[in-house]
Each structure stands twice: as C-alpha cells, then as structure tokens.
Amino acid sequence: MSLQAPEARLSVTDDAEDVASSVRVAALRVALIGNPNCGKTALFNALTGARQKVANYAGVTVERKEGLAHRANGEPLRVLDLPGTYSLRARSPDEVITRDAALGRLQGETPPDVMICVADATNLRLVLRLVLELKQIGRPMVLALNMFDIAERQGWSIDLARLSRELDMPVVTTVATRRRGMDQLLDAVESVAGGAHEVPAWREPSAAELRTAHAEAERIRKTCIRPPSHPDTLTGRLDSVLLHPIAGVAILLTVLFLMFQAVFSWAQPPMDLIKAAFDHLSTLMTQAMPDGVLRSLICDGIISGVGSVLVFVPQIMILFLFIILLEDSGYMARAAFLMDKIMGGAGLHGRAFIPLLSSFACAIPGIMGARVIDNKRDRLTTILVAPLMTCSARIPVYTLIISAFIPNRAVWGFASLQGLVMFGLYATGILSALAVGFVVRKVFWRGATEPFLMELPAYKRPDAKNVAMGVLTRGKIFVKRAGTVILAMMIVVWFLSSVPGPPPGAVGPAIDYSFAGMIGHGLEPLLRPIGFTWQIAVALIPGMAAREVAVAALGTVYAVSGGEGATGPLAGVLHAHWSLATALALLAWYVFAPQCAATLGVIKRETNSWTWPTVTFFYMLALAYAAAFATYHIAQAFGA
Amino acid sequence: MVQAALAYLIVAMAVAWVVWRMFVPGKVKADLIARWRRKP
Numbered sequence: 166m167s168l169q170a171p172e173a174r175l176s177v178t179d180d181a182e183d184v185a186s187s188v189r190v191a192a193l194r195v196a197l198i199g200n201p202n203c204g205k206t207a208l209f210n211a212l213t214g215a216r217q218k219v220a221n222y223a224g225v226t227v228e229r230k231e232g233l234a235h236r237a238n239g240e241p242l243r244v245l246d247l248p249g250t251y252s253l254r255a256r257s258p259d260e261v262i263t264r265d266a267a268l269g270r271l272q273g274e275t276p277p278d279v280m281i282c283v284a285d286a287t288n289l290r291l292v293l294r295l296v297l298e299l300k301q302i303g304r305p306m307v308l309a310l311n312m313f314d315i316a317e318r319q320g321w322s323i324d325l326a327r328l329s330r331e332l333d334m335p336v337v338t339t340v341a342t343r344r345r346g347m348d349q350l351l352d353a354v355e356s357v358a359g360g361a362h363e364v365p366a367w368r369e370p371s372a373a374e375l376r377t378a379h380a381e382a383e384r385i386r387k388t389c390i391r392p393p394s395h396p397d398t399l400t401g402r403l404d405s406v407l408l409h410p411i412a413g414v415a416i417l418l419t420v421l422f423l424m425f426q427a428v429f430s431w432a433q434p435p436m437d438l439i440k441a442a443f444d445h446l447s448t449l450m451t452q453a454m455p456d457g458v459l460r461s462l463i464c465d466g467i468i469s470g471v472g473s474v475l476v477f478v479p480q481i482m483i484l485f486l487f488i489i490l491l492e493d494s495g496y497m498a499r500a501a502f503l504m505d506k507i508m509g510g511a512g513l514h515g516r517a518f519i520p521l522l523s524s525f526a527c528a529i530p531g532i533m534g535a536r537v538i539d540n541k542r543d544r545l546t547t548i549l550v551a552p553l554m555t556c557s558a559r560i561p562v563y564t565l566i567i568s569a570f571i572p573n574r575a576v577w578g579f580a581s582l583q584g585l586v587m588f589g590l591y592a593t594g595i596l597s598a599l600a601v602g603f604v605v606r607k608v609f610w611r612g613a614t615e616p617f618l619m620e621l622p623a624y625k626r627p628d629a630k631n632v633a634m635g636v637l638t639r640g641k642i643f644v645k646r647a648g649t650v651i652l653a654m655m656i657v658v659w660f661l662s663s664v665p666g667p668p669p670g671a672v673g674p675a676i677d678y679s680f681a682g683m684i685g686h687g688l689e690p691l692l693r694p695i696g697f698t699w700q701i702a703v704a705l706i707p708g709m710a711a712r713e714v715a716v717a718a719l720g721t722v723y724a725v726s727g728g729e730g731a732t733g734p735l736a737g738v739l740h741a742h743w744s745l746a747t748a749l750a751l752l753a754w755y756v757f758a759p760q761c762a763a764t765l766g767v768i769k770r771e772t773n774s775w776t777w778p779t780v781t782f783f784y785m786l787a788l789a790y791a792a793a794f795a796t797y798h799i800a801q802a803f804g805a
Numbered sequence: 806m807v808q809a810a811l812a813y814l815i816v817a818m819a820v821a822w823v824v825w826r827m828f829v830p831g832k833v834k835a836d837l838i839a840r841w842r843r844k845p
Contacts, residue, residue, distance in 0.1 A: 457808040457809070459808035459811055462812045462815060603840035649826075650826070652819075655820040656816055657816070657819055657820055659816075660819075660820075762827065
C-alpha cells in the first residue's frame with residue numbers, strides 16, 4: 166500500500182522521467198522483482214534515493230517506479246521497482262505488470278538487462294520457487310537476501326556460497342533500510358551484466374512442471390538453509406494477544422482511539438502558533454497597505470483563505486506519524502488480518518483492506534491500489550467504497566466544525582469529547598463503506614468472495630529516518646496544495662465574492678450583490694432542507710476541487726462579508742452564524758459527499774469507463790443529502 | 806486604479822492556472838509543452 170497522495174507519487178515518476186531523459190545513452194536497466202513485502206521498495210529507495218513510502222504488508226507497489234542508481238565507476242543504472250508477486254502465473258493486474266515487465270512485453274519497454282530478485286531472508290520458502298521461474302526467462306540475475314540483519318538475529322543459518330552455486334547466480338545480503346550491502350549488490354549486478362542475454366521466453370507451466378519446481382525449491386532450501394535452533398517466539402507471543410479474536414480487536418480499536426485523541430491534544434500548541442502567525446501577517450498587511458481592492462484580495466482572499474487551511478498541518482502530520490509507525494512496525498498487517506473477517510462479512514475481499522487503508526490518506530492511491538485484487542467485481546466494489554474512507558482532506562473540515570461546535574471537555578474522566586466525535590466520524594466512514602460493500606456484493610453482484618492469503622511479517626522497530634521522511638512528505642504535500650490549488654481557488658473565490666460591487670445606496674453586506682452571493686442564493690432552496698446557509702453553498706462549489714478548499718472558501722466568504730461576528734478565528738465566526746444542527750448536518754454531508762474531482766477522474770481512468778465515476782458521484786451525493794437531511798432534522802428535534 | 810489593475814491581473818492568472826490544471830486534458834498539455842520546448 167502506498168499512503169502517499171498522488172502528487173508525491175507523481176514526483177517520483179517525474180524524477181524518473183527526468184532521470185531517464187538525462188541519461189541519453191541506454192543505461193543498464195535493472196528490475197527489482199520479489200514476493201510482496203520483502204522490502205523491494207526499501208531497496209529501491211536505498212539504491213536510488215527516491216523518496217517513497219515503505220509499507221509492511223503485501224501489495225505496497227501498485228505503480229511503475231523508476232529511479233537512478235550509480236555504479237562504483239560513476240556510471241548510471243536505471244532501476245525499476247515492480248509490484249510484488251509469488252509467481253509469473255499472474256492473477257491480478259499488478260502481477261500481470263510484473264510478468265510483462267520481466268518479459269519485456271510492456272508497450273514501449275525493453276526487457277531488463279539484469280533482474281534483481283529480492284527476498285526476505287527470514288522467509289525464503291516461497292521466493293525460491295519464484296527464482297527458479299525467473300531463471301527460465303534467461304536474463305542475468307542476482308539474488309538479494311534483504312532484511313538479513315533480522316534473519317541473523319533470529320538465528321537463521323544460510324550457506325550463501327552453496328545457495329549461489331545451486332541457483333547459478335550471485336547471492337548478496339542486504340539491509341535496505343540501513344543501506345547495507347548496496348555496493349556489493351551493484352558490484353554483483355555489474356559482474357553479471359555482460360553475460361549472455363537470451364530472448365526472454367516463458368510459458369505457463371503444466372501441473373507436473375509446477376510439482377517439479379516446487380520439489381527443486383524445497384531441495385535447495387533444505388540443502389542451503391538451516392532454521393534457527395531457538396525460533397523467534399516474540400512475534401508468536403505478541404501475535405497470540407494481538408491477533409486474538411476479541412482481545413486483538415479491542416486492542417486495535419484502542420490504538421485507533423488513542424491516535425485520534427493525540428491528533429487533537431498534541432496538535433493544539435503548534436496550531437495556535439500558526440494561527441497567531443497568520444493573524445499577525447494579516448494585521449501587518451492591513452496596516453502597511455492603503456484600503457482598496459488589492460488589500461482586500463491579499464487579506465480577505467489569500468491570507469484568510471490559505472491560513473485557515475495551513476493551520477491543520479500539525480494534525481495531518483501527527484495522524485500520519487501514527488499510521489507510518491503502525492505500518493513500519495508490522496502491526497498494520499495484523500490489522501488487515503483482524504479486519505478480514507469483518508470485511509468478508511460485508512462482501513469485501515480481504516485484499517481490499519490495503520487499498521481502503523490507503524484511502525485514509527487519499528482515495529486516489531486507494532483506488533489505484535485496488536489493482537491488487539484480481540476478481541473484477543471485488544475490485545470494482547473496492548473502488549466504489551474507497552472514497553467513503555475518511556481521507557486527509559476531510560480533516561480540516563471536521564476539525565474546524567468540531568472545534569467550533571463541540572465543547573473541549575473530558576468524557577469518562579480521560580477522553581476528550583472532540584477526539585471522540587472525530588473517532589465517530591472515522592468509524593461512520595468505515596461502517597458506511599462496509600454497508601455499501603455489503604449492498605453491492607450481496608444484492609447487485611452476488612457471488613462467492615475469494616479467500617485472502619497474506620504473510621504476516623515479523624515485528625520490527627520502525628526506522629526513525631523512514632518515519633520522519635514519511636511524515637515530512639505528508640506535510641509537504643499538504644503545504645504544496647495550500648500554495649497551489651487552494652491559493653488559486655481562493656483568489657477565484659475572492660473575485661466571485663467581491664465582484665460586482667454593491668449598487669449605490671445598497672444596504673447589507675457587499676457579498677450579497679456579488680457573483681458568489683447570486684450562486685449561493687440560487688442554490689439555497691436546494692440546500693435549505695438540510696440546514697445549509699447560502700455561504701455554505703458558495704463554499705461547496707470550489708470544494709469540488711478538493712474538500713479542504715471549502716474551509717478556505719468559508720474563511721474568505723465570511724471575511725469578505727464583514728459585519729458583526731465575521732472577524733476573529735473562523736471557528737468563532739461559524740459558531741456565531743450557524744446552529745448546531747447545521748454544523749452536524751455539514752459533518753454528515755462531508756462523511757459521504759463526492760467532493761473531489763480528482764477521485765472521480767481516477768475512477769474513470771482505473772475502470773476505463775464513465776459509468777463508474779457517474780455511479781460513485783450520484784450514490785455518494787444521495788447518501789450525503791440523506792445523511793445531512795436526517796442529521797439536521799433529528800438535531801433540530803433535540804433542540805440543537 | 807493601479808491596485809485594482811494588479812488585483813485583477815492576479816485573479817486572471819489564478820483563473821488561467823485553475824483552467825490549465827483542472828480542465829485541460831493531460832494529452833493536450835503534454836502536446837503543448839512539447840511544442841513549446843521545440844521552439845528555439
């Protein structure tokens with residue numbers, strides 16, 4: 166799984182393209198192939214320096230990623246990171262990419278000059294069969310035994326020289342997360358690179374050939390590898406608790422609950438600092454510039470709009486700190502295991518957990534991650550429900566409304582009420598995804614769900630550098646969005662909110678006479694039954710570009726409106742203008758609303774049809790309207 | 806007057822950027838960039 170938003174992934178691809186174009190001569194092409202979760206991506210990062218998320222469970226790589234490494238003599242080497250696979254007999258679209266890349270069947274691609282088969286040194290059983298299969302292709306190969314430090318610590322004894330002889334290829338030990346063994350690996354690549362190349366050929370093996378290959382892999386394993394005399398029992402002991410059907414689920418829920426509590430309590434001091442900095446900047450600009458259109462654009466449009474979004478950077482970084490720590494420690498794979506039964510009950514494939522988890526960052530990598538699911542209906546179901554998971558773009562909207570309307574008091578003596586509401590919103594997203602999955606698979610597309618097979622990695626201490634890089638990347642992506650999409654949209658919103666100006670002798674705020682006022686008032690009859698004001702209607706339109714833009718748009722709309730209660734922090738302004746029922750209805754709206762043009766675009770690309778983005782848009786819109794309607798009227802009935 | 810002109814220039818640039826980013830198909834963008842780069 167990749168928890169990166171698309172911008173980050175694109176930057177890797179862009180870098181790779183730049184890299185490729187800068188190396189005009191045909192540099193040596195090396196492909197990294199291996200089982201899922203063996204550390205290919207970490208090895209790719211270590212070799213190329215490309216910054217990309219390293220996850221701890223199967224199916225991390227869903228995109229073609231290329232980077233540049235340098236040999237000892239300074240010559241460049243193009244490294245291709247391929248999706249994980251157990252065999253060349255591909256089942257999922259991801260595995261098809263790996264097989265076709267290895268065989269040079271992909272359009273516009275030549276076969277790799279050297280293949281590096283990456284193996285988890287603590288779990289060589291399955292990879293040996295893949296190595297034997299890859300050998301049939303006839304390209305020069307190197308076997309990289311990754312995570313060798315863990316294998317040594319666990320007491321595995323591997324006869325490297327004999328393994329190399331048996332497989333007839335160099336065998337190198339590596340620890341990708343600590344960049345150990347990289348020079349030796351590049352030397353080994355260089356040593357085989359000049360070898361005889363055969364035209365890549367492969368055919369689907371028969372059952373008898375499969376049995377022979379399996380027996381041969383077992384023979385090599387028994388000859389060259391001796392398991393630890395004192396097997397690692399820590400992972401087993403931890404798993405006996407963490408994978409317990411009741412205690413395990415309780416621990417998972419507790420971990421998630423604590424995570425959301427921390428998001429609120431830890432982020433408050435840096436958020437206050439950022440808010441104070443933007444207030445100070447706005448005051449400075451107001452004092453430094455004469456009253457006029459430009460000052461209004463800068464203070465009411467840019468500073469007010471962009472500032473109201475940037476304030477949420479600490480919360481997003483803290484949330485991802487937790488997610489990355491859980492991934493890198495190996496716990497996320499256990500969470501997938503625990504969730505499999507629940508997901509299966511809802512008609513979702515076990516493998517859907519990984520794309521759905523990615524969707525907590527952004528639905529786009531989640532939807533792309535659904536490629537790991539081979540059954541078409543299971544894959545489409547996952548794509549349809551992925552946008553219901555609470556993406557990071559919803560966080561600014563949720564936290565703004567929660568901080569404005571939910572009192573910051575303790576519940577049961579230890580939990581914050583605000584954190585509890587946030588937890589509830591996340592839970593609602595998950596439950597609605599399960600409910601929609603259930604309806605789709607049990608009502609529209611009935612049929613058996615395929616079993617889910619996944620290997621659980623050993624627990625390990627997260628690498629501080631990797632965690633820091635991941636958190637910083639998330640922060641950078643968010644700030645970049647604020648400086649590009651959100652900035653541009655805020656300028657447009659300011660223009661729509663300020664032009665045309667009020668006629669001479671007009672009473673009431675100027676925004677009432679503007680284009681935004683006209684649009685808002687035009688949409689108001691549609692949104693009045695769910696308790697939305699015309700200002701919310703104005704904010705929802707630019708919010709189609711990205712959900713968090715709505716927060717900035719509200720900041721701008723209320724700043725331009727002026728009048729009583731329109732100054733000060735945005736949360737206070739909203740509290741003065743909205744009822745609690747309206748605020749709760751907007752929260753309910755945002756749990757379901759299909760307000761992300763990029764997500765719909767990716768669904769179109771992944772399904773190669775306009776049908777599914779259209780279906781997604783309308784079913785989510787209907788759910789959003791119904792949920793907001795129900796919430797508004799129930800809250801009103803309770804006097805909110 | 807100058808203030809207003811500057812403000813509306815910024816607005817025009819923002820609109821152009823939003824249109825380019827959100828409404829111009831990727832293939833058209835790539836063709837335009839390639840054509841731009843080919844110019845001496």
